[in-house]
Amino acid sequence: MSTPIGVGGLSTRHMGPMPRLFGLMKATATFLAVAILLQGFSAGRLLAGEEDGRKAHEALALVIVVALLVQIVAAIVVLRGGGPKGFLVTGLVLLALTVAQVALGQNGEIAAHVPLGVAVSCAVAILAYKAWTWRPAQR
Numbered sequence: 001m002s003t004p005i006g007v008g009g010l011s012t013r014h015m016g017p018m019p020r021l022f023g024l025m026k027a028t029a030t031f032l033a034v035a036i037l038l039q040g041f042s043a044g045r046l047l048a049g050e051e052d053g054r055k056a057h058e059a060l061a062l063v064i065v066v067a068l069l070v071q072i073v074a075a076i077v078v079l080r081g082g083g084p085k086g087f088l089v090t091g092l093v094l095l096a097l098t099v100a101q102v103a104l105g106q107n108g109e110i111a112a113h114v115p116l117g118v119a120v121s122c123a124v125a126i127l128a129y130k131a132w133t134w135r136p137a138q139r
C-alpha cells in the first residue's frame with residue numbers, strides 16, 4: 001500500500017476543501033514576512049544615520065499595519081468557513097504588538113523597540129509557516 005505524501009508531511013489526498021480566502025491569508029502572511037525582513041534592513045540604514053532609511057522604516061511600518069488588517073479580514077473569513085481560530089488570534093495579537101512597536105519607535109524607546117521588533121519578526125515567520133502547511137481535516 002502506498003503512503004500519500006503532502007506538504008509538511010501531511011497527506012493531501014484525504015483532506016477537505018480549503019476555507020474561502022485561505023489563499024489571501026497565505027499571500028498576506030508571506031507579504032508580511034518579506035516586509036518585516038525589509039524593516040530590519042531599513043532599521044540598519046536608520047541606525048547608520050541615513051535619512052532614506054528612516055523614511056523607509058516609517059513607510060514600511062504603515063505597510064505592515066495595513067497588511068495585518070488584510071490578514072485579519074482574511075482570517076475572519078477563514079474562521080467562518082470552518083478554518084482554525086489561530087490565524088485570527090495571531091493576527092490580532094500581532095496588530096496590537098505592531099501598534100505598540102510604532103509608538104515605541106516614535107518615542108525613541110529603542111531598548112524595548114528592538115527586542116519587540118525581533119519577537120514580531122519571529123511570530124510573522126511562524127504565521128507564514130502555519131499558513132503554508134495548515135490543511136483541513138477530512139469532512
Ligand code: HEM
Binds near residue numbers: 061098101107
Ligand atoms: C514590526 C516592526 C517594526 C515597526 C512597525 C517599526 C516602526 C518604527 C517607527 C514608526 C519608528 C519611528 C520612525 C520615525 O520617527 O521616523 C521606528 C524607529 C526606529 N526603529 Fe523601528 N520598527 C520595527 C522594527 C524595528 C527593528 C526590528 C529594529 C532594529 C533591529 C528597529 C529599529 C528602530 C530604530 C533604531 C528607530 C529609531 C528610533 C529613534 O529615532 O530614536 N525597528 N520604528
